[in-house]
Amino acid sequence: MRVKVIINPAAGKPEPILSVLNDAFAPAGIDWGVDITHKSGDGVAAARRAADEGYDLIGAYGGDGSVSEVVSGLAEGGPPILLLPGGTGNALAADLGIPPGLAEAAALAVGEAGEVRRVDVGRSGKQWFVLRLTTGFEADMVSAATQQMKDRFGWLAYAFSGLMAISDAPTATYRITVDGAEVECEGLAALVANSAMVGVSSLRIAADVDVSDGLLDVVVVQRADLPGLIGGAADAAQGQQSRIMSRWRGKEIHVETTPPQAVLADGEDAGMTPVDVTVVPGAVGVLVPKRAV
Incomplete structure (x- = not known):
C-alpha cells in the first residue's frame, strides 16, 4: 500500500x-x-496531486483547516483519507471516533484495524x-481565535474568542429556505452543519447530527444572555439540541441576512x-476504527 501524508x-x-x-x-x-x-491552498493541491499519482490512502496531519483542505481536494474523487489529529479542534476526527493520539490514529492504516466510512461534504x-x-458571531469567533491563542490555550482559544464575539454580537434577520420551505x-x-462537533472539547450541536446521513443541519442561534448560554452549554454537554437554537434539516439550503454577513x-x-x-x-x-461485529 502507498500512503501520502x-x-x-x-x-x-x-x-x-x-x-x-x-x-x-x-x-x-x-x-x-x-x-x-x-x-492556504497547499493541502488542496497536494491531495489532488497524490490522487493523480495513484496513492491508495492520503493522510491529513493537522487541525480542522488542514483536514478541510484535503477533503476539498478529494471531494470530486480520490482515495480514502487517514485523519491524523494534530491541531486544536480536530472536530471531524472526534466525530468519527478516531483516536486522538497520532500513533493510534496511524495504526488504522495497518492490517484490519480500520474500515472506510463514506462522509458527506457540503x-x-x-x-x-x-x-x-x-x-x-460564530464566523467572528473562528476568525478571532488566533494561532497564538490556539498554541497557548488549545481548544479554550475558541471559547475565549466566542465570549468576545458574543459580547457585542448584533442581531440579524435570517431568511432561510430549506428544500423549498x-x-x-x-x-x-x-x-449549516455537516458535523455535530463544535470544536470545543466534546460538545455537539445535537446527538442526531450525522456526517453520513445525506442531510445538512441548519441552525440559528437566537439568544446569548448568560442564563441561555449556561443552559445551552448544559444541553450540548448532554448531546441534546441547545435551548438557544432553532434547527431545520435538508439537502438544499438558501440563507439571506439583513444586514449582509x-x-x-x-x-x-x-x-x-x-x-x-x-x-x-x-x-x-x-478510514475509521472497525466496528465490532
Missing part, C-alpha cells in the same frame, strides 16, 4: 511526527511519503466544507450572504 507544520501539537509515522508504517511494509504545506459555489458553513427569524448567528466555510472566507448550499452525500471516504 500531508502535514501542516504549523499545527498545534509539538510531537515527532515522522518518527511516530515511521514506527507505525514501516513494520507493516507500507510505502509512505509526505508533503508539507506552507500556505458545497457553496466553489467552496467545499466537511464541518460547517457559518455566519454571524421558507422560514424567517431573528438571531445572532446561523450555521460574512460567510466562512470550515473557517475559510466564502464571501457574503446570501449564500446557497447543497450536500454531496458520501463524497469522500475516511
Whole structure:
C-alpha cells in the first residue's frame, strides 16, 4: 500500500511526527511519503496531486483547516483519507471516533484495524466544507481565535474568542429556505452543519447530527444572555439540541441576512450572504476504527 501524508507544520501539537509515522508504517511494509504545506491552498493541491499519482490512502496531519483542505481536494474523487489529529479542534476526527493520539490514529492504516466510512461534504459555489458553513458571531469567533491563542490555550482559544464575539454580537434577520420551505427569524448567528462537533472539547450541536446521513443541519442561534448560554452549554454537554437554537434539516439550503454577513466555510472566507448550499452525500471516504461485529 502507498500512503501520502500531508502535514501542516504549523499545527498545534509539538510531537515527532515522522518518527511516530515511521514506527507505525514501516513494520507493516507500507510505502509512505509526505508533503508539507506552507500556505492556504497547499493541502488542496497536494491531495489532488497524490490522487493523480495513484496513492491508495492520503493522510491529513493537522487541525480542522488542514483536514478541510484535503477533503476539498478529494471531494470530486480520490482515495480514502487517514485523519491524523494534530491541531486544536480536530472536530471531524472526534466525530468519527478516531483516536486522538497520532500513533493510534496511524495504526488504522495497518492490517484490519480500520474500515472506510463514506462522509458527506457540503458545497457553496466553489467552496467545499466537511464541518460547517457559518455566519454571524460564530464566523467572528473562528476568525478571532488566533494561532497564538490556539498554541497557548488549545481548544479554550475558541471559547475565549466566542465570549468576545458574543459580547457585542448584533442581531440579524435570517431568511432561510430549506428544500423549498421558507422560514424567517431573528438571531445572532446561523450555521449549516455537516458535523455535530463544535470544536470545543466534546460538545455537539445535537446527538442526531450525522456526517453520513445525506442531510445538512441548519441552525440559528437566537439568544446569548448568560442564563441561555449556561443552559445551552448544559444541553450540548448532554448531546441534546441547545435551548438557544432553532434547527431545520435538508439537502438544499438558501440563507439571506439583513444586514449582509460574512460567510466562512470550515473557517475559510466564502464571501457574503446570501449564500446557497447543497450536500454531496458520501463524497469522500475516511478510514475509521472497525466496528465490532
